[in-house]
Amino acid sequence: MEWTLEVVAVPVTDVDRAKAFYMDRCGFRAEIDASFFEGVGRFVQLTAPGSRCSIVLESGMPDPPGQPRMAPGSLRGLQLCVTDIEKARAELVGRGVEISPVLHVSASGWAEGRGEESWNSFLFFQDPDGNGWAVQEAPAPLAQR
Structure with a gap:
């Protein structure tokens, strides 16, 4: 299944x-x-x-049985994936989204700029309620390369 x-x-x-x-x-x-x-x-x-x-x-x-709803703005960790992080950032900025610069994970935490690994480039933004989103550059699936 x-x-x-x-x-x-x-x-x-x-x-x-x-x-x-x-x-x-x-x-x-x-x-x-x-x-x-x-x-x-x-x-x-x-x-x-x-x-x-x-x-x-x-x-x-109504709340589902046994599952109280989350408070508006409390959701974190939603992640969109794109194949071109700079293009995605330019599109979101052009549409008026307040978004972070391109960041990557480094030994000392988040650092500005692209990461060396193909998966290590991110953007971050929030919706009007404060729900947090990440945008990650991810290589195209093998079938599309």
């Missing part, structure tokens, strides 16, 4: 503001914007260009 990660919930305070940020600033496309019942619960599903995994923004939904 295959297990695929398809959707990640991102906790936000204002679904419309977050939807605009992810679409206008990050280039995500809206897949779904729906209410479950009139006046009760809304969810917006958005997908980054080229990704199969989406994010979902929701409001007014």
Whole structure:
């Protein structure tokens, strides 16, 4: 049996503001914007260009059994991968995203500039609620080289 990660919930305070940020600033496309019942619960599903995994923004939904919701702005560690970190940074800056310079992991922590290894170049930004994102340069899959 295959297990695929398809959707990640991102906790936000204002679904419309977050939807605009992810679409206008990050280039995500809206897949779904729906209410479950009139006046009760809304969810917006958005997908980054080229990704199969989406994010979902929701409001007014009850907590799943035994799983209290995260506070808006508390999500960390979401990571997008690109094959050209400088191009990705230029695109996000051009769309108005406040983003870090290109950074890499060094023996003394984070350092500015590209890393020597093909996986060691990153960018960091936050959505309007403070949810933290990383962008990593990752080599193209073997089938695309």
